[in-house]
Amino acid sequence: MFKKLYDKYINLGILPKLLIYYLIISVVPLMIVGYIANKNLSETGFQALKRAEEMGKENLKAAEDVGKTSIADSVQALDRKSTEAIELRTVELAIRIADFLYERDKDILILASLEPNPKNYLDIYRASNRDVIATETRASTKRNKEKMTELQPRNPENKEAWRHLPPLDFEKASKPLYREITYIDLQGRERIKIADGKISNNLSDISKRENTYCRAEDYFTPLKNLKKGEIFVSRVVGTHIKGWLHKTPEGIKVKPESAYAGKENPRGSKFEGIIRWGKPVYDGKGEKTGYVTMALDHAHVMEFTDHIVPTEDRFTVLSDGGSGNYAFIWDHEDRCISHARDFFICGFDPRTGKEVPGWVSQETYDEYKKSGLTIEAFMRRLSSFRNFSQKKTSSIEQMKSGEIPLDCRVLDTAPQCQGWHEGTKDGGSGSFLILWSGLWKLTTYATIPYYTGPYGKSQKGFGYVTIGANVDDFHKDANITKAKIEKTIFEEGNEIVSANNKTRKLIGESASRNRRLITIISVIAGLAVIGVSLVISIHLTGPLRRLTEGAAAMSRGDLDQSIDVKSRDEIGQLAASFNEMAKAVSEVDRMKSDFVTIASHELRTPIQAMMLGVSGILEGYSGKVDNEVREDLDLAKEGIERLMRLVANLLDLSRIEAKKIELNVSSVSVTEIIDRAIAEVNDLAQAHLHTIVEYMPADISDIRVDKDRMIQVMINLLSNSIKYSPDGGRILVKAERKGEEIIFTIADNGYGVPAWAKEEIFKKFFQADSIMSQKVGGSGLGLTITKGLVEKHHGYIRCESPVPEGVFPDLPLDGERKGAIFIIHLPASGVSTA
Amino acid sequence: MEIQKILVVDDDKPISSYLQRKFAKLGYTVYVAEDGEEAVKQAFSNRPDIILLDVKLPKMNGIEVCKQLKADETTKSIPVLMLSAKAQSFEINEGLEAGADKYLCKPMSFPDILGEIRAYERK
Numbered sequence: 002m003f004k005k006l007y008d009k010y011i012n013l014g015i016l017p018k019l020l021i022y023y024l025i026i027s028v029v030p031l032m033i034v035g036y037i038a039n040k041n042l043s044e045t046g047f048q049a050l051k052r053a054e055e056m057g058k059e060n061l062k063a064a065e066d067v068g069k070t071s072i073a074d075s076v077q078a079l080d081r082k083s084t085e086a087i088e089l090r091t092v093e094l095a096i097r098i099a100d101f102l103y104e105r106d107k108d109i110l111i112l113a114s115l116e117p118n119p120k121n122y123l124d125i126y127r128a129s130n131r132d133v134i135a136t137e138t139r140a141s142t143k144r145n146k147e148k149m150t151e152l153q154p155r156n157p158e159n160k161e162a163w164r165h166l167p168p169l170d171f172e173k174a175s176k177p178l179y180r181e182i183t184y185i186d187l188q189g190r191e192r193i194k195i196a197d198g199k200i201s202n203n204l205s206d207i208s209k210r211e212n213t214y215c216r217a218e219d220y221f222t223p224l225k226n227l228k229k230g231e232i233f234v235s236r237v238v239g240t241h242i243k244g245w246l247h248k249t250p251e252g253i254k255v256k257p258e259s260a261y262a263g264k265e266n267p268r269g270s271k272f273e274g275i276i277r278w279g280k281p282v283y284d285g286k287g288e289k290t291g292y293v294t295m296a297l298d299h300a301h302v303m304e305f306t307d308h309i310v311p312t313e314d315r316f317t318v319l320s321d322g323g324s325g326n327y328a329f330i331w332d333h334e335d336r337c338i339s340h341a342r343d344f345f346i347c348g349f350d351p352r353t354g355k356e357v358p359g360w361v362s363q364e365t366y367d368e369y370k371k372s373g374l375t376i377e378a379f380m381r382r383l384s385s386f387r388n389f390s391q392k393k394t395s396s397i398e399q400m401k402s403g404e405i406p407l408d409c410r411v412l413d414t415a416p417q418c419q420g421w422h423e424g425t426k427d428g429g430s431g432s433f434l435i436l437w438s439g440l441w442k443l444t445t446y447a448t449i450p451y452y453t454g455p456y457g458k459s460q461k462g463f464g465y466v467t468i469g470a471n472v473d474d475f476h477k478d479a480n481i482t483k484a485k486i487e488k489t490i491f492e493e494g495n496e497i498v499s500a501n502n503k504t505r506k507l508i509g510e511s512a513s514r515n516r517r518l519i520t521i522i523s524v525i526a527g528l529a530v531i532g533v534s535l536v537i538s539i540h541l542t543g544p545l546r547r548l549t550e551g552a553a554a555m556s557r558g559d560l561d562q563s564i565d566v567k568s569r570d571e572i573g574q575l576a577a578s579f580n581e582m583a584k585a586v587s588e589v590d591r592m593k594s595d596f597v598t599i600a601s602h603e604l605r606t607p608i609q610a611m612m613l614g615v616s617g618i619l620e621g622y623s624g625k626v627d628n629e630v631r632e633d634l635d636l637a638k639e640g641i642e643r644l645m646r647l648v649a650n651l652l653d654l655s656r657i658e659a660k661k662i663e664l665n666v667s668s669v670s671v672t673e674i675i676d677r678a679i680a681e682v683n684d685l686a687q688a689h690l691h692t693i694v695e696y697m698p699a700d701i702s703d704i705r706v707d708k709d710r711m712i713q714v715m716i717n718l719l720s721n722s723i724k725y726s727p728d729g730g731r732i733l734v735k736a737e738r739k740g741e742e743i744i745f746t747i748a749d750n751g752y753g754v755p756a757w758a759k760e761e762i763f764k765k766f767f768q769a770d771s772i773m774s775q776k777v778g779g780s781g782l783g784l785t786i787t788k789g790l791v792e793k794h795h796g797y798i799r800c801e802s803p804v805p806e807g808v809f810p811d812l813p814l815d816g817e818r819k820g821a822i823f824i825i826h827l828p829a830s831g832v833s834t835a
Numbered sequence: 836m837e838i839q840k841i842l843v844v845d846d847d848k849p850i851s852s853y854l855q856r857k858f859a860k861l862g863y864t865v866y867v868a869e870d871g872e873e874a875v876k877q878a879f880s881n882r883p884d885i886i887l888l889d890v891k892l893p894k895m896n897g898i899e900v901c902k903q904l905k906a907d908e909t910t911k912s913i914p915v916l917m918l919s920a921k922a923q924s925f926e927i928n929e930g931l932e933a934g935a936d937k938y939l940c941k942p943m944s945f946p947d948i949l950g951e952i953r954a955y956e957r958k
Contacts, residue, residue, distance in 0.1 A: 602891065605920030609942035610849040616944030622857055645942055649922065656923070665924055709924070 015545070016538040023530035028523050035519030039512055046508035050501060057497035065490050080443075080472065084432050087311045087468055088445045092430045094328065095447035095466045098305050102451040102463060105178075105278055105297055106232055112293045113280040117184040119193050119200045122293075126195045129178040133304045134171045134318055136267065171308070171318055180275050180296045183207075184282065187291055189221045214275055214296065215240050216354030223455075224279045224292045232280050234454040237299050237338045237347075239274025241357040243403030244344025252323060259403070260343035263307070263320035263327075272343040274299035303339040306330055311443075311470035325442055325471050330449070332464040333456055335385075335409035335422050347406040359408025366396035385410035386419045391437075421446040421467055428460035434472065441472040544572045548579050560587040590659070597655035601648045608648070611641050650782040654765060657789035664707035664793060666832050671701050671736045671743065674708065678715030679734065682723060689728045693719070696735040704743055705831025710790050717783040718747040718823050725821070726751025731812060738829060745825040750812055753819030754802040762800060763788045796827035838956045840864045842883035844874040844900070845918070846892050854887065857945060871895025875903055878910050885955055887948070890919035890930060898933045905934030914955050918943065 010018075108129065115121040152165040177198065184193035189208025194201040205212040208221040215238055223233050242260035246253050255262045261269035275296035281289045306328035310317045320327045322341035330339035336347040336359075349356050358376045361369070361383075369379040386409075393414045399405050409418035417435045421444070424431050430447035444467060451463035544566045551562035562583040566576035615638045617623055619631060626634070656662040679693055686693055715734075722732045726749045735746040754762060761767055765785040791798045804820030812818075841863050845851040851867045858865045866881045868874035870893040878886060878900075886904070890897035897917060904910040914936040919926070922940040930938040939951060 602920045605941045606847050612942035613945045620946040
C-alpha cells in the first residue's frame with residue numbers, strides 16, 4: 002500500500018506536490034490548534050453551563066414540589082369543604098322536600114275532616130298555592146362578582162372577608178299545589194271533583210284504571226284497604242315525554258323536539274305528573290262515607306331541584322343537564338322523578354297506561370330481544386343492579402325511540418345508581434366520586450325522610466335527592482391558584498431555561514465564532530497555499546513544462562525552440578541554457594543540412610569531372626581503348642556511379658530529416674509507378690536471374706502522389722529485394738485497394754530480416770551486413786529515405802519476415818530463403834497538398 | 836538546325852577544358868565562359884548555336900544568365916542546356932522557369948552530354 006502511495010506520489014506534478022507540502026505545514030497544524038482550542042473552550046463552557054442547568058433544575062424541582070404539595074393539600078382541603086357543603090345542601094334539600102310532603106299529609110287530613118262538599122274543597126284548592134320560578138321568562142340568572150361586592154359594610158370591623166349576595170331576582174309565578182281534589186264514593190265513583198280551579202262535572206269511576214290520570218293510577222283498592230288513620234300516597238304518575246340526544250362537534254345536544262331540558266331545550270314540553278294523597282272520610286257516626294283524594298302537582302316537587310346548581314351561582318332559572326352540575330330526585334323505587342332533562346323522568350304512556358321501560362345497556366336490550374318476552378315482562382324479571390358498569394354502552398334502539406327514562410334499577414350503564422341505592426338503603430346520605438364522561442364528578446345523595454303510607458315501608462322513605470358536581474368546577478379557585486403557581490414555576494423555569502439557553506448560545510456562539518475564525522484562517526491559508534502554489538507553478542512548473550514541451554518538440558525534429566522565461570532564477574537560467582542549447586542544436590542541424598547540401602553539390606562537380614573523363618575514354622572519344630583498360634575503367638565508372646547515388650541519397654536524407662523535402666503531387670496511375678520502377682531495376686534483376694511478378698487489379702484507381710518519389714520508393718524496395726536474395730529469386734510486386742488505403746506489397750523469397758531488425762532496418766546507416774552472411778553493397782540510406790518519403794505521403798511502411806504463408810503458394814520458404822515483405826499503406830485519397 | 840558553335844559555361848576548369856577539347860576535336864567551335872557576366876557577353880558577341888550552362892557561377896548565376904538571354908530577342912532562340920550539380924526538383928524547376936530548354940543533372944557522362952547536343956542538331 003505504501004509502495005502504491007509512493008508510486009502515486011512520485012508521479013505527481015510539482016504543483017500537487019507543493020500543495021501537499023504546504024497543506025501539511027500550514028493548514029493542518031492550524032486546524033489542530035483550532036480544534037484543541039475550540040474543544041477546550043467548549044468543554045469548559047459547557048461544563049459550567051451543565052452545572053448551572055443542574056442547579057436550575059434542582060431549584061425548579063424544589064419549587065415545583067412545594068407548589069404541588071401545597072396545591073394538592075389545598076385542593077384536598079377545598080374538595081372536602083366543597084363536598085361537605087354540597088352534601089349538606091343535599092341533605093337539607095331532602096329534608097325540605099320531606100317537610101313539604103308532610104305538609105301535604107296535613108292538607109289531606111284537613112280535607113278528610115271537612116264535610117265533603119264542593120265549596121269546602123274549592124276553598125282548600127284556592128288556598129293551596131306555591132310560587133314556582135318562571136322558566137319561560139329566561140331572566141338573567143348570573144350574579145356577577147361586582148354585584149356581589151356592591152354592598153359594603155358600614156362598620157370597618159366587618160370588612161374582613163365581607164361577602165354579600167343580593168336576593169335572588171328570579172321571576173316567580175304562583176301555581177296551585179293540586180291539580181285536582183276529589184271525593185269518591187265507596188264504589189269508586191267520583192262525587193265531587195275540583196280541577197283547573199273550578200268544580201268539574203266530568204266525574205268518572207276511578208276504580209277503573211282507564212279513568213285515572215294517564216290511565217295509570219290504581220288508587221281505589223289501596224284506599225279501600227286503608228285502616229283508620231292511615232293516609233294513602235301514590236307514586237309519581239305522569240306521561241313520559243320523549244327525548245333525543247345527539248352527538249355534535251360541540252358535545253352532546255338535546256334535539257329540540259325533545260322534552261324540556263332546562264338550558265339545553267327550554268322550549269320543550271315539561272314533564273307533568275301528580276302524586277295523589279287519599280284518605281277515607283267518615284261521618285259523625287264514624288261511618289266511612291267515601292274517600293277524599295288530592296293530586297299534588299309534581300311540578301312543585303321538581304321545583305326543589307330544578308334550580309339548584311352546586312357552583313358559586315347556587316341557583317339558576319334553567320338548569321343545565323349538559324354541564325353535569327345539577328340536582329335530581331329518585332323515588333323510593335329508584336325511579337327518576339325529577340331531572341334537568343325531563344325526558345329522563347319515568348312515566349307512562351297515557352294511551353295504554355303502561356309504564357315506559359327504563360333505559361338499559363345495549364347488552365341488556367339485546368338480551369331482552371332474545372328472550373321473546375314483552376319488555377314489561379322482561380323488565381319485571383330483570384334483577385335490580387345487575388352488572389352495572391360504565392364499560393357498557395347505551396341501547397341504541399331506545400335512544401332512537403326517544404323512550405329513555407332513567408330507572409336506576411336497570412340503568413346498568415350508570416354504576417353511580419347502585420351507589421345511591423345502597424347509600425340510601427338505611428335512610429342516610431353521603432357522596433362519592435365517579436369518573437363520568439372523562440371528568441371526575443362528585444355525586445351526593447340524601448334520603449328524603451318522608452315515611453307516610455307506602456313510603457314508610459323502607460328506610461328509603463320517599464326516595465332520595467342527588468346532586469352531581471364537576472370536581473373541577475367546585476374547586477375552581479384552587480385550580481386558579483394551582484394554575485397561578487404552576488404558571489409562576491413555569492415562568493421561573495422558563496427563565497432559568499432561557500438564561501441557560503442564553504449562556505449555551507453565548508458559549509455556542511463563542512465556539513462557533515472560534516470555529517468560524519479558524520475556518521476562515523484555514524480557508525485563507527488554504528487559498529494562500531493554492532495561490533503560492535499557482536505562482537510557483539507559473540514561475541517554476543510553467544517554464545519547466547514549456548522546457549519539456551520544447552525538448553519533446555526538438556526530439557520530434559522541430560528544432561526552432563525558444564522558451565520565453567523572464568526570470569533570472571535557476572529556472573530562468575535553465576530556460577536560457579535550454580534556449581542556447583536549442584539555438585546551438587538548431588544551428589548545428591542547419592549547418593549539417595547546409596553541409597550536406599553544399600557537400601553534395603561540391604562533390605558532384607569533381608564527380609562530374611571524373612565521369613566525363615572515364616565515360617569519354619570508355620566511349621572512345623580519347624582514342625582506341627584496349628580491353629584491359631576498359632575493364633579497369635568500368636570499375637572506376639561503377640565506383641563513380643555508387644558515389645553519385647550516395648551523394649543523392651545523402652541529400653535526400655538531409656532534406657527529409659530537415660523536413661524540407663517538397664512533393665510534386667499529381668494524379669498518377671499506380672500501374673505506371675510500378676512499371677517504371679520495374680523497368681528501372683530490370684537489368685539488375687535479370688543479372689541476378691530474379692523473376693519479378695507483378696500483380697495488379699485492372700481497375701485500380703489513380704493516386705495523388707509525387708510520381709518520381711513514389712517510383713524512387715518502389716525502386717529502393719525492389720533493389721533491396723534484388724540485393725538481399727540469392728540469385729534466381731522471385732519478387733512479387735502488388736498493389737491493391739483496401740478500404741481507404743492503397744497497399745503496395747513488395748515480397749521476395751530472399752534472405753529475410755531477423756525479427757529484432759524489423760524496425761532497425763529503417764534507421765539510417767543501418768549496417769545491413771550485420772544481418773547478412775555475405776557482403777552486399779549499400780549505402781544504408783535507402784530504407785530510411787523510403788520510410789521518410791512514405792511518411793511524407795501520409796502513409797506508413799512495415800516489414801515482415803519471414804513472408805507469411807500464401808504469398809508464394811508454389812515456393813517453399815525455408816533455409817536461407819525466409820523471404821521478406823514490405824508493405825506500404827498510403828491513403829487512397831492521396832496527398833492533397835505538396 | 837546546324838550546330839557549329841557551342842558556348843560552355845562552367846567555373847570548374849577541369850570540366851570546361853575537357854568539354855572544350857572534346858567538342859573541338861569533334862569539329863565544333865567552342866567558346867568557354869567561367870562566370871555569368873562573361874557568359875552573357877560571349878552569348879551576344881559570339882552568337883553560339885547552343886549554350887551548355889552551369890547554374891552555380893561567380894558574378895552572375897546561370898539562372899540569371901538564362902533569364903537575360905531569353906529576355907533578349909537576339910539571344911532568345913539559342914537553346915540553353917543547363918548542366919548543374921543542383922539536382923533537386925525545386926532547383927530543376929527554377930532552371931526551367933528561367934527559360935532553360937533542358938536541365939541536365941551532374942554528373943553526366945560525356946556521351947550523354949553529346950547525345951543531348953546532337954538531339955538539337957537533328958531538330
